[in-house]
Amino acid sequence: MKKVPFQTALSLALLTALAPLSSAQSLNNLRIMAPASPGGGWDQTSRAIQTVLQEENLVKPVQVFNVPGAGGTIGLAQLYNAKGDGNLLMTMGLVMIGAIQTNNSKVDLSRVTPIARLTGEYEVVVVPAASPYKNMKDLAAAWKANPGGVAFAGGSAGGTDHMLVGLLAKEAGVDPRKMNYVPFSGGGETLAAVLGNQVAAGVAGYGEFEAQIKAGKLRAIGISAPKRQTGIPVPTLKEQGYNIDLANWRGIVAPPGISASEKAALVAALDKMHASKAWKDILTTRNWTDLYLSGSKFDVYLKVEANRTKGILKDIGLVK
Amino acid sequence: MDALHSLFAGFETALTPLNLLWALVGVTLGTLVGVLPGIGPALTVALLLPVTAKLPPVSAFIMFAGIYYGGMFGGSTTSILLNTPGESSSIITALEGNKMARRGRAAAALATAAIGSFVAGTIGTMLLTFAAPAIADIAVQIPPSAKFALIMLAFVTISATFGGSPLRGLISLFVGLAIGLVGTDLQSGQSRFDLGRPELLDGIDFITVVIGLFAIGETLYVATRLRKDKGSVIKLEGGASMSRQDWRRSWKPWLRGTALGFPFGAIPAGGAEIPTFLSYTLEKRLTKHPEEFGKGAIEGVAGPEAANNASAAGVLVPLLTLGLPTSATAAILLAAFQQYGLQPGPLLFVTNGDLVWGLIASLYIGNVMLLALNLPLAPIWARLLLIPRPFLYAGILVFSTVGVYSLNNSVFDLFLLALFGVLGYGMRRFDFPVTPAIIGVILGPTAEAQFRTALQQSNGDFSIFARQPLTAFILIVVALALILPPVLRARAARRATAAP
Amino acid sequence: MTDVPSPPPSTARRGISAPDLLVALGVTLLGAALLLGSLKIPFGINAVVGPRVFPLIVSVGMTALGALLTVNALRGDRAEPAAEEDTDPDAPVNLGAAGIILGGFLLGAVLLPTLGFVLGTAIMYFSVAYAFGERRWGLMVFVALAVALVTYLVFTHGLGLTLPPGVLKGVL
Numbered sequence: 007m008k009k010v011p012f013q014t015a016l017s018l019a020l021l022t023a024l025a026p027l028s029s030a031q032s033l034n035n036l037r038i039m040a041p042a043s044p045g046g047g048w049d050q051t052s053r054a055i056q057t058v059l060q061e062e063n064l065v066k067p068v069q070v071f072n073v074p075g076a077g078g079t080i081g082l083a084q085l086y087n088a089k090g091d092g093n094l095l096m097t098m099g100l101v102m103i104g105a106i107q108t109n110n111s112k113v114d115l116s117r118v119t120p121i122a123r124l125t126g127e128y129e130v131v132v133v134p135a136a137s138p139y140k141n142m143k144d145l146a147a148a149w150k151a152n153p154g155g156v157a158f159a160g161g162s163a164g165g166t167d168h169m170l171v172g173l174l175a176k177e178a179g180v181d182p183r184k185m186n187y188v189p190f191s192g193g194g195e196t197l198a199a200v201l202g203n204q205v206a207a208g209v210a211g212y213g214e215f216e217a218q219i220k221a222g223k224l225r226a227i228g229i230s231a232p233k234r235q236t237g238i239p240v241p242t243l244k245e246q247g248y249n250i251d252l253a254n255w256r257g258i259v260a261p262p263g264i265s266a267s268e269k270a271a272l273v274a275a276l277d278k279m280h281a282s283k284a285w286k287d288i289l290t291t292r293n294w295t296d297l298y299l300s301g302s303k304f305d306v307y308l309k310v311e312a313n314r315t316k317g318i319l320k321d322i323g324l325v326k
Numbered sequence: 327m328d329a330l331h332s333l334f335a336g337f338e339t340a341l342t343p344l345n346l347l348w349a350l351v352g353v354t355l356g357t358l359v360g361v362l363p364g365i366g367p368a369l370t371v372a373l374l375l376p377v378t379a380k381l382p383p384v385s386a387f388i389m390f391a392g393i394y395y396g397g398m399f400g401g402s403t404t405s406i407l408l409n410t411p412g413e414s415s416s417i418i419t420a421l422e423g424n425k426m427a428r429r430g431r432a433a434a435a436l437a438t439a440a441i442g443s444f445v446a447g448t449i450g451t452m453l454l455t456f457a458a459p460a461i462a463d464i465a466v467q468i469p470p471s472a473k474f475a476l477i478m479l480a481f482v483t484i485s486a487t488f489g490g491s492p493l494r495g496l497i498s499l500f501v502g503l504a505i506g507l508v509g510t511d512l513q514s515g516q517s518r519f520d521l522g523r524p525e526l527l528d529g530i531d532f533i534t535v536v537i538g539l540f541a542i543g544e545t546l547y548v549a550t551r552l553r554k555d556k557g558s559v560i561k562l563e564g565g566a567s568m569s570r571q572d573w574r575r576s577w578k579p580w581l582r583g584t585a586l587g588f589p590f591g592a593i594p595a596g597g598a599e600i601p602t603f604l605s606y607t608l609e610k611r612l613t614k615h616p617e618e619f620g621k622g623a624i625e626g627v628a629g630p631e632a633a634n635n636a637s638a639a640g641v642l643v644p645l646l647t648l649g650l651p652t653s654a655t656a657a658i659l660l661a662a663f664q665q666y667g668l669q670p671g672p673l674l675f676v677t678n679g680d681l682v683w684g685l686i687a688s689l690y691i692g693n694v695m696l697l698a699l700n701l702p703l704a705p706i707w708a709r710l711l712l713i714p715r716p717f718l719y720a721g722i723l724v725f726s727t728v729g730v731y732s733l734n735n736s737v738f739d740l741f742l743l744a745l746f747g748v749l750g751y752g753m754r755r756f757d758f759p760v761t762p763a764i765i766g767v768i769l770g771p772t773a774e775a776q777f778r779t780a781l782q783q784s785n786g787d788f789s790i791f792a793r794q795p796l797t798a799f800i801l802i803v804v805a806l807a808l809i810l811p812p813v814l815r816a817r818a819a820r821r822a823t824a825a826p
Numbered sequence: 827m828t829d830v831p832s833p834p835p836s837t838a839r840r841g842i843s844a845p846d847l848l849v850a851l852g853v854t855l856l857g858a859a860l861l862l863g864s865l866k867i868p869f870g871i872n873a874v875v876g877p878r879v880f881p882l883i884v885s886v887g888m889t890a891l892g893a894l895l896t897v898n899a900l901r902g903d904r905a906e907p908a909a910e911e912d913t914d915p916d917a918p919v920n921l922g923a924a925g926i927i928l929g930g931f932l933l934g935a936v937l938l939p940t941l942g943f944v945l946g947t948a949i950m951y952f953s954v955a956y957a958f959g960e961r962r963w964g965l966m967v968f969v970a971l972a973v974a975l976v977t978y979l980v981f982t983h984g985l986g987l988t989l990p991p992g993v994l995k996g997v998l
Contacts, residue, residue: 044372050661053375071988074734076510076527083524108515109527154785163515188782191512191775194650194657198594201648202466204783213664217649217671291667324515373987428912493894494905497853500888504860507881514877516868519860542931549923549957551907553914715912716958717969720951723931727947728977731938732987740935744928751924756849757905770884778875786874 033271036065038258039096041081043074048097051124051256054292055097055276058284064275077105079113086113088261092268095121099256100166103315107325108164119260119269120308122276122300125289126255127211128231129170130240132224134203142228142246145207146178153184159199160209163189164324166254167196167209169315170230172322177248182321200224211254212238213293235295255297257304273300329456336683340691345388348381349688352389353695356396357703361404362729366413367397368655375662383666384681388688390662394655395447395689398638399696402439402631407432407710408722410541412729414532414768415598415634418606420540421761422619422626429622432711436704437568438576438624439631444697446584446632450639451689453588454646459672461640462647465592471780471790473593475800477773480600482807483607484765491757498758501749502766505530513778525738533733535767537726538743539760543750545719550751552715576628579609583632590633591640594652598637599768605629639689646670646682843904850899854892860885923957930954942992948974 036059040052049072056068073081078098085096098115106114131142139145149156153175160167168187175182188205190196197215200208201223208215208224218224219240228243229235230252243250260272279285280298289296299307319325339345359370371390378386401416406423419439426435453461481499508519509529520526568576583605590596609625610616619626644650649671651657663670668678675682713721730743753760784790792798864881909915930953938946951970960966981987 044369044375049372050375050665069988072735074528075736076524079527080524080734080736109510109517109524111524157783157785162512186782186785188779189513190779194644194648194652194660195594197648197650198466198644199779199783201650202469204469213669217669217673220669221672223672292664293667493891493898497888497891497895500884500891501856503884504856504888507884511867511877514869514873516877518867518877518881519863545954546924546927547908548912549927549954550920551913551915551917552920552923552958553912553917714960716955716960719958720954720970721973723927723954724947724951724973724977727931727934727950728981728989731943732981732989735988737935737938740938741932744931744935747931748928752849754908755905756846757908770880774880777880778873781874 033065033093033275034067035093036068037094038068038070039081039085039094040070040072041074041078041096041098041102042072044072047256048078048099050292051258052097054285054288055095055124055258055279058279058282058288059275061284062279062282064278076109076111078102079105079109079111082106082111082115082118083113085118085259085261090263091261092264092272094261095258095272096260097256097258099126100169100254100311100315103312104164104166104169104319106312107316107319115259115308115312117262119262119264120304121258121260121269121272122280123255123257123297123304123307124276124280125294126253126297127213127293127295128229128235128238128253129166129209130212130215130219130226130230131170131174131207131209131228131243132200132215132219132226133207134200135223135225136203137206137225139207139227140225141241142243142248145227146174146180146248148206149175149178149180149185153180154186156207157186157188157205158207158209159188159190159196159205161189161196162191163187164319164322165189166211166252168322169318170209170250170252172318173250173252174243174248176321177243177250183323187322212240216293253295253297257299257308276300332679332683333455333687335680336685336687337690339384339680339684340388340687345385345684345688346691348385348389349392349692350695352392353396353399353692353699354392355389356393356398357400357403357696357699358396359393360397360400360402360412362412362725366401366655367394368653368658370397371655371658371662375658375665378662383668383678384684386662386666387681387685388692390659391685391688392692392695394659395635395638395692396696397655398447398635399440399443399700401634402443402627403436403707404725406435406439406627407707408541408725409544410722410726411536412533413598414536415602415637416631417536417599417761417764417768418602418630419627419634421606422623425620425622426624426627427622427708427711431622432708433705434568434572434624435622435627436707437701438572438628440697440700440704441568442576442580442583442628442632443635443700444693445580446587446634446636447639447693447696448690449581449584450588450591450636451686451693454639454642454689455686458643458647461589461592462644462650465589465596465644466594466648466650468593469780469790469794469797470776470783471794471797472800473596474773474776474780475791475797475804476600477769477776478804479800479807480603480765480769481773482804484603484762494758495762498753498760499762499766502535502763502768503770504766505535505763506767506770513775513782523738525734525736529771530742530767531730531733531739532764532767534730534739534742535746536764537730538746539750539753539763541722541726542743542747543754543760545723546747546751547754548719572624575613575615575624578612579605579625579629580632582608582612583629583634584636587633587636587638588640591637591652592643593640594644594650596637596640596652597772598634598653599765601633601637602630603765603769605633642689646674646685647672649674842900842902846904847896847899849905850892850895852892853895854889857885857887857889857892860888926957927954930957938992939990940992942994943989944971944974944978944994945992946974947977 038052040049042048052070056070059065059068088094133139158171171187172182175185196208196210199205219226226240229240230250231242232251401413402419405411405416405420406427409420409424411417411420423435510517510527586601586605590601609629610619613625641653641656645656651660730739864885867878869876931950934946934949948970955966
């Protein structure tokens, strides 16, 4: 299945030898911090992890607590304060990487202990059903002709939606600083703006538009996935010639300074959770795309993603 | 009469003993959390989501609907009794409701709030049953420019309504606007007035401002100039329920409040606040007892409470028909649908008709349950005020503290709360009305967002404010509201001097 | 809706009220500070109306209103303290009581993470009851602890929220 780098394999092997001892000791009383209010994506992810870890008898007990604020960076600061705590995890994702940049956060992800990337959702570009734009090419042509005249609706400035429009602009040959992006504070306002024909196009996670796409009130002209997704009859942006792969992913990290064995124990628990049927069931009902990536692969991914995000935000003009 | 047929089927689903029980659990829980400041239906449903994952979806949604409506009923209770509004939509209720309670008429105030909520909730649910898709289609067409104009209308009518001195009222409004500016500007991603504190990046939660200015400010103020001669408890006067006159004065505000509240609930980013503000000013204009406003006029409770509940029903229209959440609670309910792999929207009525209609039927049942639960409770709640003052005020303070602390689990918020408490004290001492500040905090950011969105969508063309018919109409009303009163006053003054 | 007539020109009330003048100057200064702050807000992304526009309107408005209030205060205007049901307009103003409440509140807030929610809020409760003239010590301590404990249990066990247990960790 997955290639496990030698070092991790070694520590994993060591760990399996010590497993009965160490995991029994360290993986009790796990606490998961959701750095957002109850009900949001990170909170739902945290509670789903909690449910599966407990039901599968992987860790017991698991407690979820919320530290909302500033795109998760307040929670991140608290994670730094819990340096060396091997029984603490925090959910995070692409949005946090963006918030660290735009908020000039004092703490970043360079020192936390990456554990795993779990799930994600791809972004779609939609136009009203009555729109003259049939595909991404039509929209891009009109956009290039008049960058300010084609308004894109999406979530708040610097979020995943904004990043996608920024990437699209570059691919379509539009100056990202000249594009007309209309940010909404969420709560379905993006959807309303597109349905009400108030903007040329809208961008959000597929789930937010799914019902309207299926009902034929919106036309999805592109999804930000690397290849077509099962059950989502939307052409990718890539196949239309726009080289974009962007997912609003969610993952989990541990505090800085935990020992290698503590890290390995956490990774092992998450690996087992990911393999369980209970987790697969949750992914299906919630419509979450499985983007599992653990161990050192995730370490690398996190660094790459942080650099890419910084680049996009610079292009848009949000970060100097 | 397709809807009627489906509704009957829905009642069959909702009236099973087990689902009735879940509805009862929901409304009871909703009423309780509505009473707690800071803890609203949104948070409660969010916290219950993992617990209810095991329930069948119909039962879970019947319970959530109960929590949702129950929270709206319960929110008025603390406003009236303790002058501590738990939600932004019950701030206006505190104005006249608490004055009524202090005069010993708490039970009547609670009763008119409960019955008004019932009337509005039921009418709203009926509109939802029979006209939802049509209303939703109109609601998404309301452009940002019109929403901006509506908020301007609210500002203008409100600044004319509160306080004796327009100057002091305006200063209070501007203080509120300034507080509303704090935090990251979602439109540009730039942080404003954050004083380098990450805690301020998300802005200041209005609950902290409201509780600081209302509850803490008042506690500090009363402590400094305590009345020593009177008994230390409030006397309960009048009957435990509404008199004939109360009924006569309440029923029209209920209906007017409903008419205002429902459409605002259905509009994206409409919310429950503007209709409650507008209902209050409307009732103040129309009342036959203007002298009672500011001292405990029952119309000032009946209208806004009905508006608040009607908007709660309105919110469900775009949620169920378009999958479009227009409030925080609706966003959580949407998450609840997704937990079951359901996607609200045009197809939900077809694919999961039994669930949707069971949910709608349970709204009718929940409303009846809430009335049956809250009317007998009103006189019991009112007896809370019999607690001696030292313990009552101490209780209010602790109660508000929990609400604010549990928002973010942050001591920083408590310091902010103390700061706003001192501000509230100062505003009472120097005769600044508190309500305009609160309105500024709540509506200021929305006004700014809608204004900027309108211009962003038009790519900088200011003429949309004149070209869009609805926007232009509302702005003309705003202009008239600004110009007419001084002109009329000047004419009246001239006539008075001409004919002494 | 009518303007409040300025106080009647009685000889006792003609002088300038220092507190009123200070408040008016305070409002003006706040407006000026906001104005300075507004000018420091960066522009951010390409937008028709940038993030500075509303702050500028608010701060200019506040400064102007503050200046008006200052003029009025210099003319001898003074604010009448609000009348509440539980207040006595003729009673001597007891600022100490407000100080006790505020002190107790801040003390409770600072100690809340370490001592725990129950003891932290009990301190707040106790200080308010004391400031309102209650002196039955035993009763006050009992009620303060009981109210705090019940609230804690309702929020943590009833609603599943996390509040700091502090020194009572393990007991609750």
